[in-house]
Amino acid sequence: MMNAIIEKINAALADAERRLAAAATPAEVEQLRIELIGRNGLFPALSKEMGSVPAEERRETGAAFNAGRTRIQEWLEAAVQRLAATPAESMAKMDLTLPGRRWRTGHKHPISIVIDECVAIFRRMGFIVADGPEIESVYHNFDALNTPPDHPSRDPQDTFYFADGRILRSQTSPVQIRVMESQEPPVRIVAPGRVYRRDTPDATHGMNFHQIEGLYIDRDVSMSDLKSVLQSFAVEMFGPKAKIRLRPHFFPFTEPSVEYDFSCIMCEGKGCPVCKNSGYIEIAGAGMVDPNVLRNVGYDPEVWSGFAFGMGIERLAMLRYRIGDLRYLYENDVRFLGQF
Amino acid sequence: MKISRNWLAQYVTIDCDLDTLCDKLTMAGIEVEAVETSHRVPPGVVVAKIIERAPHTGSDHLSVCRVFDGKQELQIVCGAPNCDAGKTVPLATIGTVFHSPEGDFVIKKSKLRGVESFGMLCSGRELGLSSDHNGLLILDDALEAGTPLETLYPGDSCIEVEVTPNRPDWLSHWGVARDVACLLNAEARLPELSLPPTVPAPENLVTVEEPELCPRYIGRIIRGVKIGESPDWLKERLTSVGLRPINNVVDVTNFILMELGQPLHAFDLDLLAGGRVVVRRARDGESIVTLDGGRRELSPANLVIADAEKPMALAGVMGGEYSGVSDKTVNILLESAIFQPSSIRATSRALEIASDSSYRYERGVDYDMADYASDRAAQLIMEVAGGKAVTVKVDVTPGRPEPRKIPCRFERIRKLIGVAVPDETMVDIFRRLRLEVSDWADGRCVVTAPLFRLDLEREADLAEEVARINGLGAIPIHPVVGKLVSSISDDAYWKYQQLRDELIGYGLYECMHYSMVSGKSALSDTRFTVNDLVVLKNPLSSELAYMRPSLLGEMLGTIERNVSRRNLNLQLFELGRVFCANPELYPEERHECCIVLTGQKQPERYSTELELKYDFYDLKGLLESWLERRGIVHYCFAPVEDARFEPGTAAAVLVNNRVIGHLGQLPTALTRSWRTQNAVFAALLDVDQLLAVKPRSIYYRALSQFPAVSRDVAFVADVGLEHATVTEFIRRAGLKHLESIELFDIFTDDKVLGPGRKSMAYKLTFRHAERTLTDAEVNAAFDKLRARLERELKVELR
Known part of the structure; x- marks a missing residue:
């Protein structure tokens, strides 16, 4: 049985998947995080609606809610990692052939x-x-x-x-x-x-x-x-x-x-x-x-x-x-x- | 000591190759240091038969021969008168190289007066086999053509061995042969004597006044000798061990020395006043001109062989020039004697003459050999110098010394050497070494050492013989058992090792200097006057006569040396012993540590870091870090006057109110003279005092779980205001929950701050162990402090 909350969750997941795949900067990922699980985002809002769900649907809705939120978190995490791994602009300008600043050690006779x-x-x-x-x-x-x-x-x-x-x-x-x-x-x-x-x-x-x-x-x-x-x-x-x-x-x-x-x-x-x-x-x-x-x-x-x-x-x-x-x-x- | 292999083989059959022989000698304690093998004839010279001789058409003294070399017939042009057909002669084939002092000479195909020649027929002299150059060397016709001449005249190997001072019996071919026989399980034999019948000797030929210093003197006369050149065989023996032939009689004495280890001396009997010898101490005022031409002033410490009047030889060291054998000598007195080693050593040292004789007498000569040596020498002199008559020996001796009897317990020897050598094997080893074994029963025996084995006295000496002959390689190796018999706290090195490791951890380079220094170096540490220095009685040179009183002097030399090589950036230390003769100043030996910093701190980095140079506070900071790391908390630095440092830069380091060292900047006048613009900072610490300080115990302190709050205060003050005054003032102010006070900026700037003023900035950190501090309570305390600083320390808050 599918109620309104579950539908919203599924829609949000589909939307998030698409947008994260397309995300090119950490800012875009952060924007999505705020929309979905930020203090005024979708999931906190849905959480408030849970009270109105009929008793017989509550169990199923709760499970979908938790699973959805976990997945969103995993996806966000993965997206952050993916973007961090891409060389930043400053990295591209680094000269790896420059000498490191050496740490002096003493020498025993x-x-x-x-x-x-x-x-x-x-x-x-x-x-x-x-x-x-x-x-x-x-x-x-x-x-x-x-x-x-x-x-x-x-x-x-x-x-x-x-x-x-x-x-x-x-x-x-x-x-x-x-x-x-x-x-x-x-x-x-x-x-x-x-x-x-x-x-x-x-x-x-x-x-x-x-x-x-x-x-x-x-x-x-x-x-x-x-x-x-x-x-x-x-x-x-x-x-x-x-x-x-x-x-x-x-x-x-x-x-x-x-x-x-x-x-x-x-x-x-x-x-x-x-x-x-x-x-x-x-x-x-x-x-x-x-x-x-x-x-x-x-x-x-x-x-x-x-x-x-x-x-x-x-x-x-x-x-x-x-x-x-x-x-x-x-x-x-x-x-x-x-x-x- | 040089040993000729061929000579050695006269006494023992050597059935192994040279390498094996040398290895066995080395492993038996006769260490082979070098081996030089010489060819007697050049390789390439072969036996050849002259088939036909024809005259050379272009010359009246040359012949053209057809010669068979074992493989082919060759045409050879020859100038010798005796190159007759049918003769067997040596042929140097093409490619043979003759070495001579003038250079190498290679036999090539050549043309002599238009006739081709394919080699050279040789005389005895050309081959270096004799001095005969009147014609070709004629060989035995039974020899097969083509035989390499080397096999007929084998080369020799000169084996140079190091003989340890305990084994003078190895200082002769016979002595080495005895051990070789033992090692090769062969038998060593001395040549049989065949002395002509002897005639009586004159009475009183030999008088020994000092039997203590001369326990045996054998004299005999050989009459009617003809002094001349020695036969080839004798000259060859001597040259094979690097001796120069002189004349037949002297050569025989030298030969016997090298053969038997018994030094001999031959006097010209007719030059001995009274025709006799007296072994006595020299008298004060006597002198002698020795064979080397030097005049020696003598004293009663020197034993001499005198005639009825004056000294004729320095006993056991060197003969006198006057009575030595010369071309005119006809009758000789031959001496074969035993002298006391310490007397010979003393004379040799005092008069600074050493000889092959003194070398052996100092170490000990075999009492028993003197007798045989006299006979053998007499026989050889009769043979090579044609003596007419030889007298009996006049043997003056208080008696033969008693050979030592050494009790031997086989089990003790096994335990000492750690090898299970059976009793029988040990006895066999002793016997092969010509030691006499008796009373062999119940795991014991008695070993009697022959008189040539002066080194054998105790069981441990027998153990060495067993270990040596049985082979040190046979001693088994087992895992080491590390028995702990002392505590590591007794270890004398640990604490110094730690100090060094710590300083190396701070980036310093460890130096080491010689302990002996010049007076200038020693006194460059002005703590010392010349009376405080430990002085050597026999320094290597007057420049290096003192034991270093301080590490400073040589360290200055090292800085100068490095700077002159443009190594301008130095961070050095040395930890070592220093010496003092003045017990009021320091103990005789103590440990000091010297640290030096100069130049750039980060020369291997770049940009602004290159500008950082060591200053006084780097050295002070190093010492502070080091002391604190060592658990020393009660230390301080006090200004001092110290001539070792630039005025106004010197400080004493005090720990628990005792001075443990000093630091400062080296005088610029000194450092400028080294061509460096950089200031040089040095510290000298008394390491033993440093190590004597009991470090504080470390107990864990609980960490606060609550955040710290910090406040900065900056002010302008007189340059005379010391940092310690500020921190002390703040501490005394009793601010609640104040955790730390840290200086984070200090500068002077006449334009901004005005002359004589400086800016200081401190960060104060507050923390409570059980709760978070509020801004309000920190601010209240901090504001109060600011007001007090302004009012009481008279600073200008910024």
Whole structure:
């Protein structure tokens, strides 16, 4: 059964459909919205007429009213969206090739980037960072590390001395001693920091450079643990294909001692100028802490064992970023710093 | 240390190629640093048969030969007198390249006096095989034509290895051969001795006054030698490891040094007063002219080999010029001795002379080898220098040192290296390394180290041998177990890392400078006088004698460097350690932070933004933001006199009433000299003090659900009226529901406002936590405030 209200609704829907299809501006859509569902529009008016509808028709009329209003709203919505999607006049005039207004970001120094990465990798493996003074005693830098009294590294040719007999630490290893002196095992630390050697600055040397040292002391620590930690580090630092290789070596403070190489990050071990066709890049030294060192800090070598390793941060940074000259790292040209 | 592959092969059979050998050496700890392979004869030279010889019609000394090279017959023009038919000779075929210092010489098809020649027949000298140039090198007739001459005279490879200081036993071919034998599971053998019968030696030939410094001295005399050139084989050995042949006797001593690692010295016996040697300390005032021609003043710290009167050699370091072997030498005294390493090292360092001998003595020489070396050298000298008689050895020694016995627990070694190497394998490794194994039972044994293995003292040293020979590649890798033994709050790096990340977040570029600086750089931070500086005793140069007391000096250098490269827009910081010798001023080591801003703020943007340049308030604002972000609320800035900054621009940063740093504009006189018109602003903060400030705790504050109402007030006031006075006045006025006071405009304009006047404009925001404020109540409060500002602060409302 069709009453007057339903007829008006149907007529309004037909009219709206036609006009919305033809609408070209948001203003036309808005005009229709006001006519139909605005405060003084058709639907509010019809709503007032509902009272006069006979009781038996009320249900059907109400349903038609609600359905009609919902549809109008949907159509209006769709029309608004359609028109909004059309490029406005101002858009057509936009020059997308103009540079955006850049948001400045700061830049971390490549040495800091590498230290932070190393530290993050080792923290995940349960190491925390320890630190020590850079003006260090000969005892901590050499004696306690089992360095023989006439070892060449103690020579004033190689190490910086102060008048009071102290030195600038030539390695981060004295931090090992300081930590072991101040705490009972187990110990699991890394020590990044600045170290000093009496080298005239050139492409691969500086008066100071940075190392990161690692030390793990516990019961039953083995070379297998050392190798595993270094292998995990290589993978985290240089990607899943990175491999390590240990070679026997000699350091006074470890026994057995090794040097470790990473598979060349440039050629993945195939051989290239960077690795001098060996497929490997020499990184640094490591080994099982020498029983004499453990004894020097009051640890019983029959109970405790452990490993230590070190590596040069500048070397890692230069490899990672293919920086050919170490001096750029200390020159602080903003065109350099801005690249990292 | 240079090792010749051919020489090495004299002592051990090397049944692998060069690459494999080098790899094995490296992986056993004898790191191969470089390999240089030399051809003895150029590739292209082959064995050839002369079929026919005919005279050259255009020359009376040339012949025209028909020669078979194994494939074809060739016509060759030859100038040698001995190019007879039927001879087997070397032929350099077309394309063969001879290298010489004058340049490369390529064999080409050529015409000699009108006759074509297709190659060159060679003399021994032309091939570099001997010095003979009188005729062609005549080869064995049994050789097949076409055989490359290289196979008859194989080339050699010089393997340069890095020997670690703990393994002086690797400083010889024999020493390396011992390890190669172990690695290749082969046997290493020393040459058999065949010394002629010896004659007695004179009494008192050797006197050792310092047995502590010279635990063994073997002397012997060889009479009737004829000094001359060494035979080719000997010269070749020496040149193969980069040594220059000198004469037959000296060459033998050098050969033994490289063969056995035992330094030897040969004295001209007839020049030794008393015909004998005394091993003693030098006396004060004595001197010696060493073989290198230098005069050395000696002291009792130096051990010398003297004759009855004066020093004749610096023991273990270098011989004396006077008593050395010369062309006239007939009788020699041959020394094969052991010296104490530290004594040799001290003399070598003090007198600044090093030699192949001192290098080995400093590290340690095998006590047992001195004996064999003396015999072998005597035998070779008799062979190559034609000695008439050799005496017995006079061996002066307090006795053979006791070899070390090292208890070894197999399980401990397995635990340390993390590889399940069976007991038997370990014992096998020890034995292959010539270590003696005894008392092998119950998982233990005793290992006796031979005297050449000075590095073996403890179980850990044996573990290294097992790990090394068993292969470090065999050590298994497992997932890392991250045992947490400390708290992250103990981490020494975390807090500095955060500071740096924050400053980078504000757009600053991180710098790093060397810690060693010049006096000028150090003192450019006027907080310090020269007495406050930490001074190096042995600086790299007098220019770099100080530890930086401040980050400022080097940062100024960086600004200048950047500006000179026309990098005019800088926002930099450094966070690093600085050093101070004056404990009343600062601790010896502390952390400082230096921040610098200069130039355009937005150089990469365009239009009006390009005009924005950093000023004092940018730096102040950066510090304010940073401090607040770090939860520091009680901070303020106070004007100070500070010579580091342009007068009137310096301020101290105070937190909880303690100065934690300073900021200001760098002196324009300084910055102008850098060719920049931009003002440069810098701050220096004491990082350790900054980190010591306890940040405020953060507790959530409820947000009002009701709208804010704001009112603006603008006025003209004396330029001397400070912002803080205004805000303080407004706060004290006690306006109800006042939420915030914000400065939104400030300017001076003499024309509009009059001189000495400035305009300030503030936005006041009001809000109630539980209801919407009405215009009426806000207006009432605001109007009252305006009246009070005008009356009490004496401002002119706009």
